[in-house]
Amino acid sequence: MTDYDAIVIGTGQSGPALARRLTGAGQRVAIIERGRFGGTCINTGCTPTKTLVASAYAIHTARRGADYGFSTGDIKVDMKRIKARKDEVAGASNRGVERSMKTLKNGTVYEGHAHFTGPHQVAVGSETLSADKIFINVGGRESIPKIPGIDKV
DSSP states (O other), X not given: OXXXXXXXXXXXXXXXXXXXXXXXXXXXXXXXXXXXXXXXXXXXXXHHHHHHHHHHHHHHXXXXXXXXXXXXXXXXXXXXXXXXXXXXXHHHHHHHHHHHHHTOTTEEEEESOEEEEETTEEEETTEEEEOSEEEEOOOOOOOOOOOTTGGGO
C-alpha cells in the first residue's frame, strides 16, 4: 500500500487545480484518471462545443457579408476540416492537462478505474493507495426524475 496526504480522483475542472494547490503546499498527492485527462468539459463538452459554435458563427457571418458591405463569394463548408480543428483544440487542452499532472512535483498519476476498498483506501488496478483526504472529482450521468408529464417537456 502506498500512503499519500491526499488522493484526487478525476482530472476534470477542479481536480488539476486542487492537485496543484495541495502539492504546492508540500503534500504528496495521488491523482487518478480512468479516461481522458481534462474530463468532460475539455474532451466532449464545453471546448468541443464552443469550437464548433465558433466555426458556425464564422460561416454565418461570412454568408451575411453583404450586410456588412463586403462579398466573399460562395461559402463552402468542409465538415472534415471543422472537426479536425475541433479535435486539435480539444486535444491540445487534453494533452496540456495530462502533461501538467504527470510533471507535478509531489504528485503521482495513476491511470485506471478507482474504487474504494476501505474508508481511506482506493484501489487502482493492482495498486492500493491510502490517504486521510480523498477528493472525488468525477463526472455524472443524467437522471430523469419520475415526474408525470416530464416526457412532454
